[in-house]
Amino acid sequence: NAGVTQTPKFQVLKTGQSMTLQCAQDMNHEYMSWYRQDPGMGLRLIHYSVGAGITDQGEVPNGYNVSRSTTEDFPLRLLSAAPSQTSVYFCASSYGQGTYEQYFGPGTRLTVT
Amino acid sequence: AQSVAQPEDQVNVAEGNPLTVKCTYSVSGNPYLFWYVQYPNRGLQFLLKYITGDNLVKGSYGFEAEFNKSQTSFHLKKPSALVSDSALYFCAVSHYYNTDKLIFGTGTRLQVFP
Numbered sequence: 001n002a003g004v005t006q007t008p009k010f011q012v013l014k015t016g017q018s019m020t021l022q023c024a025q026d027m028n029h030e031y032m033s034w035y036r037q038d039p040g041m042g043l044r045l046i047h048y049s050v051g052a053g054i055t056d057q058g059e060v061p062n063g064y065n066v067s068r069s070t071t072e073d074f075p076l077r078l079l080s081a082a083p084s085q086t087s088v089y090f091c092a093s094s095y096g097q098g099t100y101e102q103y104f105g106p107g108t109r110l111t112v113t
Numbered sequence: 114a115q116s117v118a119q120p121e122d123q124v125n126v127a128e129g130n131p132l133t134v135k136c137t138y139s140v141s142g143n144p145y146l147f148w149y150v151q152y153p154n155r156g157l158q159f160l161l162k163y164i165t166g167d168n169l170v171k172g173s174y175g176f177e178a179e180f181n182k183s184q185t186s187f188h189l190k191k192p193s194a195l196v197s198d199s200a201l202y203f204c205a206v207s208h209y210y211n212t213d214k215l216i217f218g219t220g221t222r223l224q225v226f227p
Contacts (some may be wrong), residue, residue, distance in 0.1 A: 004156070015181075035217075042203060042219040043157070058214060065162055099145055099164045102215065104156030 001026050004105035006091050013081040014110045021076040021108050026079030031094045032074040033058070033102070034066065036087040043090065049074055081112045115140040117206045119218035126194045127226050134189040134221045136204030146187040147205040147215070148178055159202060163187060194225045
């Protein structure tokens with residue numbers, strides 16, 4: 001199993017550009033989530049999904065969109081990038097929410113200039 | 114609202130000595146508690162969790178954590194530190210009434226010196 005994969009590993013955007021961060025898992029996990037990691041702030045939940053066709057907002061959803069058309073994929077879209085979105089983004093998946101450990105991807109380092 | 118605090122930004126310990134990384138939480142109801150570790154330029158890896166039962170939980174790489182309900186704490190411990198344990202450690206919490214959302218602490222950097 002490849003586990004959780006994320007592409008790209010690195011990305012530089014100009015303010016106002018849009019892009020999609022890709023996330024895929026091959027473990028047949030129902031639950032998937034996106035976090036951003038910023039120095040001194042730990043990981044903050046952006047959006048999550050409890051199954052195909054179902055998504056919900058986390059702590060910091062503004063400026064990001066998600067969709068979950070299949071169990072395997074959970075892309076994160078930045079509609080109009082801002083410097084405040086410079087961060088490291090992690091995708092995670094698990095069998096369910098709450099009591100299950102999450103499996104994290106290797107991360108995408110995004111810089112918005 | 115649920116929250117978790119890691120009061121130390123960094124913990125320094127000599128190899129072979131015991132280590133403790135502190136975590137306190139605030140939730141209404143019974144908490145589900147987790148520890149994750151992050152090595153440089155990598156994603157987070159699960160170490161251990163407390164859901165219910167025995168207050169002392171054993172996990173990967175010789176780590177353990179003790180759930181203390183009266184002190185609302187879940188400190189991570191290891192009897193004898195290794196240089197290879199040097200990494201960033203995150204405590205996280207969710208609870209029965211809101212299991213969708215896992216809230217992470219700000220992280221503690223553990224530095225083990227030879």
